Amino acid sequence: MSQTNSTTRWCPTPEQLMILEEMYASGVRNPNASQIQQITSHLSLYGKIEGKNVFYWFQNHKARDRQKLRHKNLPHPSDEASPPTSVHHEGPSNFLTQGCFQDATSQEMNLVGKLESAAAGGERQEAAVTASSSMEGDHPPRADVGFTVSSCLKPLKTLDLFPTKHEYSSSSSSSSKSSSRSKSTH
Amino acid sequence: MSQTNSTTRWCPTPEQLMILEEMYASGVRNPNASQIQQITSHLSLYGKIEGKNVFYWFQNHKARDRQKLRHKNLPHPSDEASPPTSVHHEGPSNFLTQGCFQDATSQEMNLVGKLESAAAGGERQEAAVTASSSMEGDHPPRADVGFTVSSCLKPLKTLDLFPTKHEYSSSSSSSSKSSSRSKSTH
DNA sequence: GCAAATTAATGATTTATTCAAG
DNA sequence: CTTGAATAAATCATTAATTTGC
Numbered sequence: 001m002s003q004t005n006s007t008t009r010w011c012p013t014p015e016q017l018m019i020l021e022e023m024y025a026s027g028v029r030n031p032n033a034s035q036i037q038q039i040t041s042h043l044s045l046y047g048k049i050e051g052k053n054v055f056y057w058f059q060n061h062k063a064r065d066r067q068k069l070r071h072k073n074l075p076h077p078s079d080e081a082s083p084p085t086s087v088h089h090e091g092p093s094n095f096l097t098q099g100c101f102q103d104a105t106s107q108e109m110n111l112v113g114k115l116e117s118a119a120a121g122g123e124r125q126e127a128a129v130t131a132s133s134s135m136e137g138d139h140p141p142r143a144d145v146g147f148t149v150s151s152c153l154k155p156l157k158t159l160d161l162f163p164t165k166h167e168y169s170s171s172s173s174s175s176s177k178s179s180s181r182s183k184s185t186h
Numbered sequence: 187m188s189q190t191n192s193t194t195r196w197c198p199t200p201e202q203l204m205i206l207e208e209m210y211a212s213g214v215r216n217p218n219a220s221q222i223q224q225i226t227s228h229l230s231l232y233g234k235i236e237g238k239n240v241f242y243w244f245q246n247h248k249a250r251d252r253q254k255l256r257h258k259n260l261p262h263p264s265d266e267a268s269p270p271t272s273v274h275h276e277g278p279s280n281f282l283t284q285g286c287f288q289d290a291t292s293q294e295m296n297l298v299g300k301l302e303s304a305a306a307g308g309e310r311q312e313a314a315v316t317a318s319s320s321m322e323g324d325h326p327p328r329a330d331v332g333f334t335v336s337s338c339l340k341p342l343k344t345l346d347l348f349p350t351k352h353e354y355s356s357s358s359s360s361s362s363k364s365s366s367r368s369k370s371t372h
Numbered sequence: 373g374c375a376a377a378t379t380a381a382t383g384a385t386t387t388a389t390t391c392a393a394g
Numbered sequence: 395c396t397t398g399a400a401t402a403a404a405t406c407a408t409t410a411a412t413t414t415g416c
Contacts, residue, residue, distance in 0.1 A: 053384090060382065
């Protein structure tokens with residue numbers, strides 16, 4: 001059995017890539033766990049894929065797109081690194097920030113944690129909690145944004161929806177990593 | 187390619203980390219601007235550091251500690267596999283109403299002002315922008331691999347965007363994926 | 373023609389920043 | 395003022411293309 005997915009990283013198939021790109025073009029940018037689950041289930045039919053892959057894909061795609069776009073608009077050859085006149089920046093007006101430092105799996109991991117647990121070719125999806133309504137981070141002027149994708153195959157039908165449970169399943173294994181990432185070269 | 191590791195992210199050195207932890211252990215939790223400045227000056231001798239790094243470090247450390255503590259105290263050995271389930275946060279209105287300001291307490295702003303003085307201050311959030319052009323004929327760097335599913339009987343219908351949005355998942359880690367910088371098979 | 377080495381692309385992880393609720 | 399989560403940016407790591415050498 002070859003660890004198709006152990007040490008190897010996800011290799012998007014053309015079909016998957018196409019669908020993902022179509023979704024992205026349609027406006028999908030930050031799908032939730034539920035959305036990711038659906039997408040994953042859909043794409044899993046084309047090949048092995050996990051929810052986290054979908055999540056990462058959208059994140060990377062968006063970030064890179066933006067980065068590239070930004071690079072294009074870099075006509076600032078005669079300026080310095082000190083824009084004193086603009087007060088635009090809002091710095092941490094709110095001194096409250098939360099994140100993580102060394103170990104501690106935080107934000108994305110939370111979402112990914114669930115994603116990597118389900119889907120992946122099996123029909124084991126169990127995530128679905130539609131609570132709020134809204135779109136992703138960007139909220140285009142339009143209300144409904146539909147993505148045009150082949151909705152032909154997709155056994156997905158019984159999406160669970162049990163919003164009445166909030167138990168922690170974490171094994172709480174104090175994973176102490178605290179190991180500085182090998183900077184290597186640096 | 188090439189880790190443009192120059193002035194991007196603060197890399198806490200062991201010495202700095204040690205000192206910070208010591209301070210934290212001593213009871214320091216939220217140092218003021220003066221304190222932060224002092225600490226920064228002290229730590230700067232061990233390596234590059236900014237006031238904002240110090241502040242963030244304390245905030246994150248504190249939050250992280252509490253979060254972990256919480257994990258340990260939240261066994262709930264009932265069921266598991268309950269990913270989503272929004273915990274609290276019943277606010278369905280998630281329309282990104284960022285038009286409101288809360289600069290009521292200028293205390294933090296005052297402090298930040300100093301810390302941000304030396305901050306590189308790159309860009310800031312620009313969300314809500316680029317929304318105009320939702321459809322971009324942008325093509326991925328990958329040339330088509332020759333896969334054409336044009337005949338996929340795709341009715342090209344516009345499915346409604348999943349009405350799901352921010353749904354909190356307190357599951358948090360428990361991801362049994364050590365991951366980390368492990369080479370493995372290679 | 374194929375194989376090893378290099379480079380580019382991209383998936384996966386971590387960190388930084390901001391928002392919202394308590 | 396504190397905490398918690400979600401997001402975006404940055405970075406790392408691995409895969410895949412491409413180039414060069416036999």
